Structure formats: structure tokens, C-alpha cells
């Protein structure tokens with residue numbers, strides 16, 4: 394069982410059921426001319442409180458898997474279950490954050506942007522939604538900017554608004570697709586750090602897509618390695634021993650090299666391994 398259990402983990406009887414079960418999932422796109430297989434029979438399980446990373450080369454189907462968990466794409470084969478229930482459509486229990494923060498409607502203030510999904514899904518009344526929005530804006534350090542408009546914010550600040558907006562919905566699982574890829578290197582590092590601090594505080598469950606081995610080791614406590622297109626599971630790696638402070642260490646570099654070999658070199662054993 395994972396060491397990082399959510400505070401609100403269910404009682405003993407259900408405590409050992411994974412939150413997310415992806416079983417033998419093959420995903421396809423059908424275009425007028427052909428069928429593109431994005432993933433082939435991928436299986437993994439995410440426990441409550443995991444920071445679970447999908448890592449693999451460009452085109453291996455990471456984003457497609459995330460979209461399937463979000464409910465935007467139905468599997469060709471296999472099944473996806475959240476809390477034991479099959480995922481058939483999008484829902485407020487799975488909120489996605491993508492790298493295009495300019496999805497924030499520019500005519501709404503930061504506060505209104507965070508309140509918007511809460512009101513649109515009728516989760517809360519206006520006063521409760523405002524309270525909830527300010528609570529999460531405070532958590533990402535943006536309470537002072539509640540009345541600012543998105544175009545006045547830096548890339549990192551827009552990323553924080555997007556994260557606050559997602560967390561304010563209190564989803565069962567937060568889905569992030571390369572959320573920091575468009576940011577400069579320093580801001581990206583700071584955002585990784587802030588995400589970890591936020592996780593320490595809130596203990597949300599995270600499914601995070603990246604093609605950066607370093608980012609995967611820093612952000613994740615478990616990493617699923619996918620083969621090149623179409624994505625198949627190569628291995629699962631435990632990476633809970635690393636954070637930003639260990640990224641220069643010999644152990645970290647060793648784990649990164651091992652993951653690189655597992656991803657790109659034939660002949661490496663694709664069994665479950667421990668990077669830390």
C-alpha cells in the first residue's frame with residue numbers, strides 16, 4: 394500500500410481498493426484514412442494520495458491515456474474504473490490541467506475564473522464558491538491577485554490559477570498533462586516545488602504526464618514507463634525518495650540513467666524496478 398494516503402482515505406473495509414484502475418486499455422483514433430493505435434493493453438493502478446506519473450517518449454499515448462481517464466475517449470479494449478465505477482464520460486471527480494493556461498477566460502478575474510466551474514456544475518452557491526475560490530487561491534499564494542485579470546499575470550501565476558481552479562473542485566483525482574512544459578526552466582522548477590508543497594498540505598491524488606525523466610522523478614512517487622508508439626507498459630518505478638533537493642545527487646542521476654535505459658534500450662528487463 395502506498396505510504397502517502399489521503400487524509401480522507403476511506404475506512405478500513407475499502408482502504409485497499411485502488412482509487413483508479415486501468416486494465417488492459419487499448420486506445421485508438423479513427424481518421425477517414427486509417428486507425429491509429431495510441432496505446433496497447435496498458436494496465437496500472439493509482440492509490441489515494443499517489444503522485445503517479447506517466448512517462449514516455451513523444452507519441453507513446455500519454456495524453457491519450459489521460460484523456461481516457463478524464464472520460465473524453467472510450468477504450469477500444471479494456472476498462473477504466475474510478476472508485477470501482479467504470480469511467481464512461483467526463484465528470485467533476487476528474488479535473489484536468491493542461492499547459493495552455495490561456496484557456497482562462499480573459500474577461501473574468503482570477504477569483505471569477507476559479508469560481509466559474511463551481512457555479513457551472515452547481516456544486517456550491519455563490520458565497521460558498523467565493524469562499525472556496527479564495528481558500529485555494531491562498532494555498533497557491535495568489536490571494537492578493539484575486540481581482541486581477543489573467544493577461545496581467547506571468548506564466549507561472551497563470552499555472553497557479555489553473556491549479557487552484559482544479560483543486561477548488563476537490564476532484565477525486567487531479568489530471569495534469571505537461572502542465573509546466575511551456576514555462577522557462579526556472580519557473581518550471583519553482584512550479585514543481587510548489588506543486589509538491591501543495592500536495593504536502595492538501596494530499597490530493599495526482600496523475601501527471603511528462604516526457605521529462607527529471608520532472609517525473611521529482612514530481613512522482615510512482616512512475617509508469619511507456620514504450621514508444623503505440624504505448625505499452627515497460628516498467629513501474631518507485632521514486633518516492635526524490636525531491637528537488639536531491640536532483641543533483643548521485644542516486645538521482647543513477648535513477649535517471651536507469652529509466653532512460655528502460656525507456657529506450659532493448660534488452661533491459663521490463664519488470665517493476667525501484668529507482669530509489
Ligand SMILES: Nc1ncnc2c1ncn2[C@@H]1O[C@H](COP(=O)(O)OP(=O)(O)OP(=O)(O)O)[C@@H](O)[C@H]1O
Pocket residue numbers: 422423424429430431449450451452453454455456457458604622
Ligand atoms: N486526434 C488525433 N487523431 C489521430 N491520431 C492522433 C490524435 N491525437 C493523437 N494521435 C496519435 O496518437 C498517438 C499518441 O498521441 P499522444 O498525443 O497521446 O502521445 P503523447 O505521448 O502524449 O505525445 P507528446 O509527448 O508528444 O504529447 C500518436 O501517434 C499521435 O499521432
